Amino acid sequence: MRQKIVAGNWKMNKLFHEAEDLVGAIANAIDDNEPDCEVIVCTPSLYLEVAGDYSEESQIRVGAQNVSEHDSGAYTGEISAPMLSSMAIDYCIVGHSERRKYFGESDALLFQKAERLLENDISPIFCIGELLEEREANNHFNVVEEQLNNSVFKFNKDEFSNIILAYEPVWAIGTGKTATPEQAQEMHAFIRGLIAKKYDKETAENTSILYGGSCNAENAKELFSQKDVDGGLIGGASLKAKDFTKIIYSF
Numbered sequence: 445m446r447q448k449i450v451a452g453n454w455k456m457n458k459l460f461h462e463a464e465d466l467v468g469a470i471a472n473a474i475d476d477n478e479p480d481c482e483v484i485v486c487t488p489s490l491y492l493e494v495a496g497d498y499s500e501e502s503q504i505r506v507g508a509q510n511v512s513e514h515d516s517g518a519y520t521g522e523i524s525a526p527m528l529s530s531m532a533i534d535y536c537i538v539g540h541s542e543r544r545k546y547f548g549e550s551d552a553l554l555f556q557k558a559e560r561l562l563e564n565d566i567s568p569i570f571c572i573g574e575l576l577e578e579r580e581a582n583n584h585f586n587v588v589e590e591q592l593n594n595s596v597f598k599f600n601k602d603e604f605s606n607i608i609l610a611y612e613p614v615w616a617i618g619t620g621k622t623a624t625p626e627q628a629q630e631m632h633a634f635i636r637g638l639i640a641k642k643y644d645k646e647t648a649e650n651t652s653i654l655y656g657g658s659c660n661a662e663n664a665k666e667l668f669s670q671k672d673v674d675g676g677l678i679g680g681a682s683l684k685a686k687d688f689t690k691i692i693y694s695f
């Protein structure tokens with residue numbers, strides 16, 4: 445179901461007591477003043493339990509940042525979808541450009557990870573987006589279309605309806621170089637069009653498509669006001685309660 449979402453991607457940041465303070469501050473802020481969006485914090489795996497405790501008492505929702513493509517077994521260091529599910533985790537980021545780049549994760553592998561999540565009733569927040577050179581070569585639409593075709597478009601309509609997409613142009617992630625609201629809207633409308641073509645118009649209208657890449661307290665309002673932008677996946681600015689809260693109330 446299409447909904448407005450602000451999701452924080454903490455990446456590999458925060459010590460335990462800092463994580464507790466941050467999730468507590470966000471939970472307090474949104475419980476005092478009900479936001480017009482779903483608020484998700486994607487914490488490092490070690491802190492999911494603490495964030496999960498807050499989610500029981502507040503409106504905050506919790507997401508993981510990675511999951512294994514396997515259900516269980518001898519995969520030292522990995523965390524499985526059934527494990528996340530047993531901790532009442534609702535979301536998990538899949539396909540982030542950092543996982544694609546530093547861990548060599550392919551579309552085929554990312555499809556398997558998303559499959560495990562769906563089997564365990566966890567919604568993947570599935571990231572797609574082009575590199576700077578791909579945009580400069582005017583190839584960004586093709587790249588995004590191919591990423592979708594090779595991964596989440598392999599799901600049937602019912603399965604796909606549980607996917608949240610995040611358009612994250614790689615050149616905008618952590619660089620301070622945000623896509624303009626027009627660039628974001630143009631790509632989000634293109635993606636929604638592809639979903640309509642692949643499935644149908646209703647499915648396209650019901651898909652949440654988030655923008656990610658240097659989205660912050662100053663530019664969120666304008667980005668979120670675009671017709672096809674349903675919220676944001678926020679990295680750096682999700683690490684400060686004040687900034688993240690401002691983004692939450694940008695709708």
Ligand code: PGA
Binds near residue numbers: 619620677679681
């Ligand atoms: P950023 O990261 O907001 O720091 O650019 C976004 C992301 O990587 O999801």
